[in-house]
Every structure is written in C-alpha cells, then in structure tokens.
Amino acid sequence: MTALPFDAVSAILLIPICTAGLLALLPGYRLSARLNVLASFLTLLSASLLFAARPEANQYLFVDDLNVVFVVLNTFVGFTTSVFSASYIAHELETGRLTPTYLRFYHAMYQVMMFGMNLALVSNNLGLMWVAVELATLSTVLMVGIYRTHEALEAAWKYFILGSVGIALALFGTILVYMAARPVVGEGIDAMVWTVVIEKVAKFDPALLNVAFIFLLLGYGTKVGLAPLHAWLPDAHAEGPTPISAVLSGLLLNVALYAVLRFKMLLAASPGAIAPGPLMVTMGLTSLIFAGFMLYRRRDIKRMFAYSSIEHMGIIAFAFGMGGPLANFAGLLHMTMHSLTKSAIFFAVGHIAQVKGTQKIADIRGLTETHPVLGWGLVLGVVAIAGMPPLGIFMSEFLVVSSTFAREPLLAIPLVGGLLVAFGALFLRLGGLAFGTPSGSLAPVEASYVPMFAHLVLVFVAGVYLPAPLVTWFQHVAHLLG
C-alpha cells in the first residue's frame, strides 16, 4: 500500500476511535484532557503524512487531492480545539456546570466526533460517507445537550430533529444515485464507490441524478446550515460547550459541504444533468443576506457568531456554486480561513463567557481594558472575520467578489450588499464589547492563548503572503472541482 511502515489513513481513523474507547473508561479529567490533546496531535501528524504518501483507493477509503486538504484542516483545528478544551473544561468543572462523569463522556464523544468526520472525509463509498456524517452529527447532538439546561435541551432536540430529517433526505438521495448507477456499473458495492461512479457517470440517467442532487443538497445542506435550513445552527452553537461551537463552525459544516461538493462533481461530469451551480448560488446568497440582517438583532455573543458562520458558509457555497478555477480557489481559501478564524473567535468567546459569567452582549463591555489579551484577540478575530485587509478572509472575499464581477456582475451586487450588511453588524457590536466602559467581573482569566493566536497568526500570514506550493495545490484542487 504505502512506503511508510504504517498506513496513515488507518491511523487517522484508528487513533480517534481507540482513544474514544480509552477515554470512556478513564476517570480523572486532567489525564483525559491530556490524552485528548495527545490523540488529536497524533491524528494531525498522521494526516500530514498523507501529503508524502497516500494509499491506493479501495472500495471503502481513498485519499485524493481534494479531501487531503479537508483532512489536514480538520485534524489541525481538532488538535488546537482540544488544547483550548483542556483549559476550558477545568473551569466548567469548578463552577459545577459539568460533573466528572459527564466530562468523561464529553472527551470520549469528542474523539468519536473526530472519527466520524475523518471517516466521512476519506470514505470512497457513498453509503459509508452517509453513515460517517450521521455518526458525527449524533455525537455532536449529545455534546450540545450536555449542560442539560432548558436551553441546551431545546437546542439539542431541535438540532437532532432537523439533523435527522436532513440526513434522511440525504440517504434518499444516495439511494437514487445508486439507482442511477446500477444499470451502468452493475449491482453490488461497486455502484456506491465514488471513484468508480465518477468515471462512468456520463452514462447515468440524468433525470435520476437531478432529483438525487436536490435531495442531497437539501439533506447535507441542512448540515451546512444554509438558509432556510439553518434553524438548528444558532441554538446548537449557543447552548453547547464552546469547544463544540468551535468544531461545529470550523469543521462539521465543512464536512457537510464536502459531501455536497462530491455530488456536485458527479453532476458536473454528467452532460445531461442540470447545472448544480445555480442552486448552490441561490442558497448561498440567501444565507448570506439573511444572516447578515439577522446579525443586527443578536443579544447573545455565541449566537451572533453562529449567524456569522451561516453567512460565511453562504459565501463559500456561493463561490463553489459559481464554479470555475478562480471561484473554486476563492471558495477553498475562504473555507480554510473561515475555519481558522471562527474557531479562534470561539476560543476567545469561550474564555470571555466564563470569566464574565454570561453570554449576553449587553453585559460584556470594555474587554480590552479588563482583559487585554482576550479583548484584543477578539478584536483581531472580528476584524478578520468581517473581512478587513490585510487578513486572510479579506483576500478570499476579494477573490470571490472580483471573480463574480468578471462573470456575473448582477450577482455581485447582492453579494457585496450582504457582505457590507454583515460587516456593519459585526463592528456595531464589537464597539461595545471591546471598548465600552468596563463591566462585569474583572477577575483574571486562566486561559491558554496559544490556540487562539496560532490561528490568528496563520490567518494574518495567509493574508499577507500565501506560499507558492499552497497556491499551486489549491489551484490544482480548484481545477478538479470544475
């Protein structure tokens, strides 16, 4: 299989699932938290080995140039979040919001979720990918409800019901793809294998593929949080533990989007099928504009950034929907930058909410005076997420906008409008949060700032200078996406 002594693909799957089993058995949260960090780090290492050598595709798993980007991003944010989580949960235990038993459960679920997401990304089988996305969703549902307050239970219930309906629609779409593949590929497992299907998709019945894509877009689109299927997303982000908000925004949404992209590639390779682009463009623009306006009325800090995630997933879906090398490149870059920035923001917000004892925006004021490091970290994060130069998101948004102007100037108007609306809302709130008269607790915060600033530095560097190999890589992937 590979030149390496061990198989990197198995490693990124086996490490999380074995650790999950171990964490479920181990008492003592300090040890668990460290083990969680260690396992996430090892997974990241194995994932980066995929650049060097990758195993050949089989019927269940494969690695190509597209999913390796997702896998590395996934494991990297998974690792930094586990570091953040280690400093976050100690506080939750002190305040009694979580008991040691729940904490054990939390750590095990964290690794189960990482397993589910990695499996979804490397699966070569449409059925397996569906199972993996379902697994990742179920584990996050449990973690969203872990505080067991009214709000947390409502959020988890809503997430669960909407997520299940979404995943059911996606399964129906998957079955339809199999039905389309069967006459050409033949019965059995091969008709679900992505690498086989993509080669022969030109001969499939286009009408079946069209309907299948509608179901898949609605199904996985629910997970991406595209309006009007986004209702679960703000609640789930606001009520769960903050590390989970960070991985939901930074990772799970990407995984669902990856599934949509795979099927978009199938449709693009079939000459008779409808163009999937306009559907994604419409949903993306709707999400962007809707979330942009919703940002103004938020009173809860985590909820506000959840709406900002909807906005950015809208931009990414828009970019991939436009298609073409430049827009795809912009979409990939934007996705990477958004994952890094948004999780950095949630790292800051997590500590802020802990030290102030509230998530209400009105009760959090003057952070740069009371907690300078956290406050300025948040300012930087918001400046980045709003798309100010010279940070990474500015560059990717600029690329999205300019490529749209070049091809469809009319679409660029609502796009820019939505961006400006969201920009205004974020800065309106940031003023009070960071610079108002200080209020609330002034207690010093025991926080690990490393993950937050590591992400922000990466975003800054990417905004100033993108290394040439990365650009070539992304360009190559953008071509693959068509």
Place this chain on the structure above:
Amino acid sequence: MSSLSFDVAHLLAGGLVLVSFMMLYQDRLYALLNMFALHAFVLALSVAWQAYIQVAPHLYVTAAIALLFKAIVIPVALHRMVVRLGIHREIETVVGVGLTMLAGMGLVALSMVVMLRITPEADPLAREDLAFALSVLLLGLLIMVTRRNAVSQVVGFMSLENGLILAATGAKGMPLVVEISVAFSILIAFIVIGIFLFRIRERFDTVDVGALDSFRGERR
C-alpha cells in the same frame, strides 16, 4: 418477473402508504403507536417479499429487524413511556385533520409525478417502489410538522425512516452496508431519543415541544 410477485410487492408498498395516511389523522397517542406498529409490520412483510423475489437472503435480516425492533420493541417501550409520563391525552394538531389529509394527498401526487416521470427506463417494480417510498417519506415529514408532541414527532420520524428502508430494499442489489447502517442508525437514533425524552421529562415535566419553544435562548 411473474405478475403475481409484482402485484404482491405493489400491494405491500401501497399498503405502507395507506398506513401512513392512517397515522396522519390519529389524535390519540396510543392509537398513533398502534398504527406505527402496523406500519412497521407492513414494512417487514414488504422487505421479506423483496428478499424472496430478489433471492437476497440478507434482506431477511432487515425484515426481521423491522418486525422485532420496530413493530414490537419500540411501540411497547413508547407505550410504557407514555404511561409513565402521563400524557395519554389527546394530541394537539397544529392544522385540522381535513387540511392535513389534503396536504398528504398532494404530497403523494407530487411524489408519483416526480418519480414516475424521471424513471421511465428503470424496471417497473423499482420505480413504483421508489414512488411509494418517497410518498411515505414525505408523509412522515408531514406527521412531524403537524405534531407538537415530542413522542409523536419521534413516531413521525420513524415512519419516515421506514420509507427509506422501503426505497433501499426496492433498489435491487443495494450493498449490505447500507441496510445494516440504516438499521443501526435507527437503533442509535432511538437510544438518543430515549435519553432525550428522559431528560426532557426530568427537566420540564412535559414532552410538548411547544413548551420548549418558550425557552428560546434569546429571551433569557
């Protein structure tokens, strides 16, 4: 394919849609649970028939799971839960029965039009199975939308999953992976739901999802 095997498959799949309709207007929880048991029973028969005509022994497993787990274990468990929660009163429906039935008919017509039109080349059994499956799926969604009670939403969701299984078994030669995964996901889903119901009971003393709405995070 002989016309008898086709007719029986057709009858069973059509029966599933009919039972979905019957679930739509049940306004008592017990009756709804009984209907769901019937739904799962018809599904088990249909899957077993598919296993027989496709000569696919592994489908018998799916049929057995549907029969034992969904037609017996879950309804009984939910019955007990309903008794313990003390909610064997009427279900509040959001829209009236007449409107719901009309909407249901519309959905069935829609799925027939969509599925039959796009699959003229597929073999007739598969395409009609798909059309029925989509109807069951959409009716399940409708049940979920029109109910406010957590237990009946779960029942609606499970009937929706029944539709998925019907589709998966109707697609000839669909890999085993998927069927088992479907069965597993139902199992997991039920465990999750069970936990949720317990917690909701513990915290709210109600399983009316409408009551949950008042705890919107924005209004703290």
